[in-house]
Amino acid sequence: MLNSSRGRSQTRPTRSAPFAVMEPDHKKKSNIVGKILMVVGLTALCIIMLNKSPSLSTPTHFSRHEEGVTHVLVTGGAGYIGSHAALRLLKENYRVTIVDNLSRGNMAAVNILQKLHPQPGRLQFIYADLGDAKAVDKIFSENAFDAVMHFAAVAYVGESTMDPLRYYHNITSNTLTVLKSMAAHRVPTLIYSSTCATYGEPEKMPITEGTPQASCKHFPINPYGKAKKMAEDMILDFSKNSNMAIMILRYFNVIGSDLEGRLGEAPRPELRDQGRISGACFDAARGIVPGIKLRGTDYKTQDGTCIRDYIDVTDLVDAHVKALQHAKARNVGIYNVGTGKGRSVKEFVEACKKATGVNIKVEYLPRRPGDYAEVFSDPSKIRRELNWTARYTDLEESLEIAWRWQKVHRDGYNSP
Ligand SMILES: NC(=O)c1ccc[n+]([C@@H]2O[C@H](COP(=O)([O-])OP(=O)(O)OC[C@H]3O[C@@H](n4cnc5c(N)ncnc54)[C@H](O)[C@@H]3O)[C@@H](O)[C@H]2O)c1
Numbered sequence: 206m207l208n209s210s211r212g213r214s215q216t217r218p219t220r221s222a223p224f225a226v227m228e229p230d231h232k233k234k235s236n237i238v239g240k241i242l243m244v245v246g247l248t249a250l251c252i253i254m255l256n257k258s259p260s261l262s263t264p265t266h267f268s269r270h271e272e273g274v275t276h277v278l279v280t281g282g283a284g285y286i287g288s289h290a291a292l293r294l295l296k297e298n299y300r301v302t303i304v305d306n307l308s309r310g311n312m313a314a315v316n317i318l319q320k321l322h323p324q325p326g327r328l329q330f331i332y333a334d335l336g337d338a339k340a341v342d343k344i345f346s347e348n349a350f351d352a353v354m355h356f357a358a359v360a361y362v363g364e365s366t367m368d369p370l371r372y373y374h375n376i377t378s379n380t381l382t383v384l385k386s387m388a389a390h391r392v393p394t395l396i397y398s399s400t401c402a403t404y405g406e407p408e409k410m411p412i413t414e415g416t417p418q419a420s421c422k423h424f425p426i427n428p429y430g431k432a433k434k435m436a437e438d439m440i441l442d443f444s445k446n447s448n449m450a451i452m453i454l455r456y457f458n459v460i461g462s463d464l465e466g467r468l469g470e471a472p473r474p475e476l477r478d479q480g481r482i483s484g485a486c487f488d489a490a491r492g493i494v495p496g497i498k499l500r501g502t503d504y505k506t507q508d509g510t511c512i513r514d515y516i517d518v519t520d521l522v523d524a525h526v527k528a529l530q531h532a533k534a535r536n537v538g539i540y541n542v543g544t545g546k547g548r549s550v551k552e553f554v555e556a557c558k559k560a561t562g563v564n565i566k567v568e569y570l571p572r573r574p575g576d577y578a579e580v581f582s583d584p585s586k587i588r589r590e591l592n593w594t595a596r597y598t599d600l601e602e603s604l605e606i607a608w609r610w611q612k613v614h615r616d617g618y619n620s621p
Pocket residue numbers: 280281282283284285286287304305306307308309310311333334335336355356357358359360375379398399400401456457458459460
């Protein structure tokens with residue numbers, strides 16, 4: 206120790222030294238090693254920073270905000286409604302990122318969208334599960350979103366009663382994950398897919414946005430409706446202390462498909478039993494099932510069958526675009542999206558027979574527990590505030606358009 210320090214003092218050059226003093230070899234070596242270590246350290250630091258920062262890693266159209274371009278994250282964009290929404294957004298020149306785990310959606314629908322809009326910066330697909338918070342946060346840190354349309358969900362009432370935890374996880378918990386990432390990455394706008402199922406079975410029709418939502422005590426409600434109601438509550442609590450612009454859209458029963466026949470509704474065959482009425486009618490018309498089973502003919506309605514409000518998917522996605530355009534910072538808008546007209550199940554089946562030209566066999570069965578007699582909307586708030594109104598209100602016409610796609614897609618998107 207002593208020696209080496211003495212050595213150092215002997216060799217240290219001074220300002221006034223008139224000549225250079227040669228450093229000893231071991232000192233030179235340790236300086237070089239130090240420098241190498243510093244360069245290596247700095248390089249490693251740069252690599253880490255480049256990997257972490259989207260703005261420093263290879264920038265893409267999706268990773269930076271661009272003036273005049275609104276980048277929308279469409280969760281569940283490989284599904285029925287999400288794919289139709291993405292198609293409409295792309296047509297309107299929005300930049301779209303679809304995130305989907307393909308658990309229920311169809312990659313073929315995304316491929317169709319890609320083929321229609323192949324230009325760079327229009328559409329990207331990210332395969333991810335919204336239950337994976339780390340993956341979700343990575344998506345938000347690598348992309349510059351201006352808005353989120355959160356469609357992704359499991360969405361079958363019957364299934365929710367059999368597997369409620371799956372519904373609370375997939376709907377409520379995943380919405381929390383998306384919301385947290387939106388807040389952390391300052392995404393300013395959320396359009397949330399909710400449902401009339403959050404109202405349970407109200408005493409008064411039509412349903413307005415002021416109709417009390419379901420509480421277990423007063424109105425029967427299934428786990429699907431409860432999970433969506435919880436997600437809504439979470440969003441509303443969050444909104445009280447946030448600048449985010451939020452629109453909650455409560456859809457009624459969605460039917461129909463793209464007017465130009467590019468997309469359709471193609472649920473997994475294993476979900477047929479859970480099915481929605483349009484799917485059941487089309488399956489019967491195609492002979493995949495022998496007929497349709499109508500449950501409950503003794504409700505207090507005109508013809509004894511349940512009454513529902515059927516909204517065409519083209520109108521529904523139009524409501525989303527209007528919601529996006531009208532969304533205001535620090536504001537929450539809640540809207541029913543329905544036609545305001547109730548149609549009986551019998552009426553629906555008759556319209557389906559006409560649309561398909563097939564005399565669908567109907568079997569009448571007793572009521573299914575949990576089905577409500579009558580559910581239809583009062584859509585005057587959305588008409589008044591967002592200037593939206595349903596245009597495709599002719600059941601037969603909507604079903605005819607959907608049938609055209611169904612006829613050539615017997616196997617859904619897997620059809621040749
Ligand atoms: N179809 C209707 O009649 C109706 C009515 C009211 C509300 N909604 C709501 O509309 C939304 C879309 O419904 P849809 O009919 O298009 O359903 P869908 O099953 O066709 O589409 C849902 C999509 O979300 C994806 N998804 C599900 N869980 C996911 C996860 N954890 N991570 C990533 N992706 C996931 C699926 O793969 C699928 O592509 C849902 O939120 C649903 O609750 C639908």
